[in-house]
Amino acid sequence: MTINLHDFDGEHSLTLNAGGLAADDAVTAAGYEPNGYFWEGLVQFAWPEIAEDLDFDSEAGMFCAVGSPSALARLKATLESVITSPEAVRDIVARAEASGFEFDD
Known part of the structure; x- marks a missing residue:
């Protein structure tokens, strides 16, 4: 359940292993897979001002955002x-469903 910040060859990223999170049951109950x-999608919907400064490289088992250290620190918090x-x-x-947003899970 740890959010990790990485710096590899000057590229900064934030990763979160999907699954095993306290919020997983809420995600599943809403009809979604609690994956990367x-x-x-949740980040892109809920915090577009943060998401616009990031690139994403998520997978089924992991959420991954790439960006500046300051944008990633805001996202982590x-x-x-x-x-x-x-x-x-x-x-x-x-709120996402009411607005017509579709999660890609």
Whole structure:
């Protein structure tokens, strides 16, 4: 359940292993797979001002964002409270669905 920041050859990334998170049951109950693609969509919907500064390279088992250290630090601080809060995930998913947003899970 750890969000990791990486610096490899000058490229900065943030990774989150999907699955085993406190919010997984809320994701599943909403009809989605709690995988890297779901979390990517959640970030793009909930925090477009952060997402616009990032590139994504998620996989089924891992969420991955690539960007500047400052954008990734903002994302990390934001995500930490959400991955541990089923209520926050339910709220974001409800708002996304009401707006017509489709998660790619």
